[in-house]
Amino acid sequence: MEQIKNLNYQVFLIKNEKTLKEFCREYQLNENFCVAESDNLKVGDRVFALNLNKKIHIVLPLENLDGIAKKYGVSVDYIKSTNKIDKIFIGQQLFI
Numbered sequence: 001m002e003q004i005k006n007l008n009y010q011v012f013l014i015k016n017e018k019t020l021k022e023f024c025r026e027y028q029l030n031e032n033f034c035v036a037e038s039d040n041l042k043v044g045d046r047v048f049a050l051n052l053n054k055k056i057h058i059v060l061p062l063e064n065l066d067g068i069a070k071k072y073g074v075s076v077d078y079i080k081s082t083n084k085i086d087k088i089f090i091g092q093q094l095f096i
Contacts, residue, residue: 014045023047028056030093055096059088072096 014023020039024031033050041047057068065076065088074096080086082095 009048009050012047012049014041014043014047017042020047030056030095033095057094057096059090059092059094061090063088068094068096 012023012027018026018041020034020036020041021031023029023036023041024034027049029049034047035050036045036047038045055072057072059068065079068088069076069079079094079096085092085094088094
């Protein structure tokens with residue numbers, strides 16, 4: 001098994017019952033980068049969120065990977081590998 005190093009996580013302690021989906025929406029996090037023991041969060045549960053120190057870009061109509069990469073001063077390959085994608089779509093959340 002390959003070990004992944006240098007991943008940045010933030011840990012949240014749940015204070016009010018909610019679903020993981022509600023939690024992610026409340027904190028404007030991509031659900032694909034949040035992990036919890038259950039989708040139904042209870043008081044005291046922990047949620048681990050990956051790469052919160054990165055910016056989130058929401059893809060707008062007529063945008064492409066080249067333009068987004070130039071806007072943030074990163075490479076297209078960086079955006080692809082960070083988000084594990086090959087293509088983008090309108091409304092998609094990208095970690096930059």
